[in-house]
Amino acid sequence: MADKVYTNEEILKAATKIRKSILGIALRIGGCYLAQACSSADLVATLYLRILNLGPSLGNKEALPFPGVPSPTNMDYQKGSTYNGYNPKNPDYSKDRFFVSCCHYASVIYCALVEAGRIDASAIEKFNVDGWNMEMIGAEHSPGFENTAGSLGQTISIAAGTAHAYKMKGHTGNIVCMLSDGEIEEGQDWECFQAASFYKLENLIVYVDKNGQQVEGYTKDVMPTEPLVERMHAFGWECVEVDGHNIDAITEASKTPHKGKPLMIICDTCPWQGIPLLKPMMPKHYPRIPKEQKEEFQKFYESM
Amino acid sequence: MKMEINKHNENILRMASVHPELVVLSADLGTSCEVKEFAQKYPDRYFSMGIAEQNMCSWAAGLAREGYRPYLHTFSVFLYRRILDQLEMSIAYPNLPVVFCGFVPGITTPGGVSHQSTNDIGVVRTIPNFAIFDVGDATEIERVLDLAWDFNGPVYIRQLRKEVPRLFPANKPMEFNKARVLSEGTDVVIFSSSIMTEEAMRATAALKNKGVSIEHLHISTLKPFTDPQVVESLKKVKYGAVTIENGTVIGGLGTCVAEVMAENAIGKPLLKVGLNDQYAHGASKMYLLEHYHLDAMELIKKVEKLMGKDLGIKKEDLEAIRFEDFSEV
Numbered sequence: 001m002a003d004k005v006y007t008n009e010e011i012l013k014a015a016t017k018i019r020k021s022i023l024g025i026a027l028r029i030g031g032c033y034l035a036q037a038c039s040s041a042d043l044v045a046t047l048y049l050r051i052l053n054l055g056p057s058l059g060n061k062e063a064l065p066f067p068g069v070p071s072p073t074n075m076d077y078q079k080g081s082t083y084n085g086y087n088p089k090n091p092d093y094s095k096d097r098f099f100v101s102c103c104h105y106a107s108v109i110y111c112a113l114v115e116a117g118r119i120d121a122s123a124i125e126k127f128n129v130d131g132w133n134m135e136m137i138g139a140e141h142s143p144g145f146e147n148t149a150g151s152l153g154q155t156i157s158i159a160a161g162t163a164h165a166y167k168m169k170g171h172t173g174n175i176v177c178m179l180s181d182g183e184i185e186e187g188q189d190w191e192c193f194q195a196a197s198f199y200k201l202e203n204l205i206v207y208v209d210k211n212g213q214q215v216e217g218y219t220k221d222v223m224p225t226e227p228l229v230e231r232m233h234a235f236g237w238e239c240v241e242v243d244g245h246n247i248d249a250i251t252e253a254s255k256t257p258h259k260g261k262p263l264m265i266i267c268d269t270c271p272w273q274g275i276p277l278l279k280p281m282m283p284k285h286y287p288r289i290p291k292e293q294k295e296e297f298q299k300f301y302e303s304m
Numbered sequence: 305m306k307m308e309i310n311k312h313n314e315n316i317l318r319m320a321s322v323h324p325e326l327v328v329l330s331a332d333l334g335t336s337c338e339v340k341e342f343a344q345k346y347p348d349r350y351f352s353m354g355i356a357e358q359n360m361c362s363w364a365a366g367l368a369r370e371g372y373r374p375y376l377h378t379f380s381v382f383l384y385r386r387i388l389d390q391l392e393m394s395i396a397y398p399n400l401p402v403v404f405c406g407f408v409p410g411i412t413t414p415g416g417v418s419h420q421s422t423n424d425i426g427v428v429r430t431i432p433n434f435a436i437f438d439v440g441d442a443t444e445i446e447r448v449l450d451l452a453w454d455f456n457g458p459v460y461i462r463q464l465r466k467e468v469p470r471l472f473p474a475n476k477p478m479e480f481n482k483a484r485v486l487s488e489g490t491d492v493v494i495f496s497s498s499i500m501t502e503e504a505m506r507a508t509a510a511l512k513n514k515g516v517s518i519e520h521l522h523i524s525t526l527k528p529f530t531d532p533q534v535v536e537s538l539k540k541v542k543y544g545a546v547t548i549e550n551g552t553v554i555g556g557l558g559t560c561v562a563e564v565m566a567e568n569a570i571g572k573p574l575l576k577v578g579l580n581d582q583y584a585h586g587a588s589k590m591y592l593l594e595h596y597h598l599d600a601m602e603l604i605k606k607v608e609k610l611m612g613k614d615l616g617i618k619k620e621d622l623e624a625i626r627f628e629d630f631s632e633v
Contacts (some may be wrong), residue, residue: 070399072432072457140398147365152395154362158394161366168348169370188390191359
């Protein structure tokens with residue numbers, strides 16, 4: 001649990017601020033992953049402010065210049081996981097780890113880190129700015145990221161391998177992984193789902209932002225993943241589906257008993273939640289603010 | 305020549321007894337990759353991942369991040385061709401110490417094209433942070449896992465299994481990024497790797513009988529490829545260089561040598577023996593070596609070409625040393 005106890009109201013307020021920040025970015029640079037921000041802000045805020053058991057951030061409050069790619073001579077750069085309180089040199093294994101697979105949600109993660117007091121609001125000014133660590137799609141060094149997740153389907157396996165290690169070593173922290181629904185179309189996810197249940201990884205907890213859309217349209221039209229709950233049950237997982245905009249429902253779902261099994265919590269979400277002006281554009285992976293609507297969006301932004 | 309058997313099995317057991325962090329992951333081919341006994345002796349450190357190499361690779365990344373040292377076991381072809389993206393994004397980019405123990409490299413399997421890793425060196429060589437080892441005999445099998453451990457980053461091993469000849473003295477172990485000088489000479493330099501070194505040794509013996517002065521280097525580290533011995537040997541020979549490798553001539557040993565020659569302005573001809581930009585089919589090793597001209601005779605032809613003369617060496621002259629064959633998939 002986070003040290004400070006946040007009320008539902010505070011969490012919803014933080015989620016609104018996340019959406020507002022990302023709308024602000026979109027107004028500034030023309031577009032952003034707004035649909036993902038709208039769909040996942042409540043979930044990500046609930047994770048950071050209530051569900052995840054993280055230590056205090058050890059990362060820089062301000063953005064940092066890109067520290068270079070990992071190599072034999074560059075392994076001690078500041079890892080993105082330090083912002084989640086993970087100290088690679090001296091880990092507290094009772095704390096949770098948070099793996100973000102849907103890393104094009106980076107802006108949501110950065111803004112949630114601001115709301116959780118883990119980075120300064122001014123760091124967001126460096127979002128997607130050349131030469132800085134706040135890239136549009138996160139990697140090992142990006143605040144809040146454990147790994148380089150841009151090629152979908154791999155992070156769930158890395159998280160499961162970590163959970164396997166935690167289990168063997170008797171560490172009590174949970175390994176939490178966030179997925180979006182589209183990426184579950186990758187075959188590797190299913191390889192991992194079968195292995196995670198085979199190894200009885202009850203310390204592996206997966207949250208899915210099921211916003212029902214992906215690059216080419218609605219998931220149901222591109223490549224449906226439903227019925228996901230039934231599929232997960234068949235794969236030996238505990239799995240529940242909740243309203244991803246209901247803080248109490250997400251909180252309750254996180255307590256679902258899952259003895260001897262990994263747990264998946266599917267959060268049913270809406271890609272224009274909180275910014276209804278986006279609705280006519282959907283489905284859209286990367287909404288841009290139309291010139292003729294800029295003023296309208298600006299006005300809405302100010303009202304948030 | 306002495307044949308040794310199941311040296312990897314012995315070696316991984318020795319490594320496991322010294323390094324408690326070492327774990328083995330298998331994609332349903334562990335029993336074909338000499339880790340059956342490991343699984344019996346260390347059941348808690350042997351992870352059956354099923355026929356699912358992508359997950360196995362990224363899962364290993366998670367284990368490596370937590371201090372385990374995963375040694376992945378399956379056929380080499382499934383450890384690069386099938387999972388290249390996982391190998392790059394999950395392992396290579398974060399520079400994790402994961403060892404890919406790839407068995408039946410090149411044409412050492414009768415399993416046909418799907419089982420033959422014929423362009424793996426060329427592919428893996430382009431990946432930052434990786435080291436590549438291509439073992440040639442039992443003596444090298446006995447040391448390669450130690451070198452992989454010491455490298456402390458991602459390592460791709462083309463490993464030999466079951467009956468393997470001992471070509472090199474047991475007390476002269478494989479060294480990191482160091483060519484093994486098997487013959488010194490001034491006419492032609494031969495670079496060989498993997499099972500082709502045995503062929504090259506046969507060819508060298510026959511060539512020496514005809515008075516040709518051969519410099520012969522066995523190469524077992526394909527990345528990095530910076531041993532100064534390579535340059536030195538290239539500089540000292542009169543006619544040029546020949547490479548012979550267990551795979552395609554594009555991107556592997558021949559290409560490594562060509563790059564070194566160009567970078568060092570060594571203006572001599574280089575001829576390459578290997579698969580000539582083609583796949584192979586399923587058959588015995590002996591058949592494949594001959595069918596695809598990956599043998600001592602072809603090497604001799606290339607040396608003759610470099611020297612511009614017919615040395616009159618016949619197939620019978622090479623019969624002195626015979627191979628054991630690989631007959632199992």
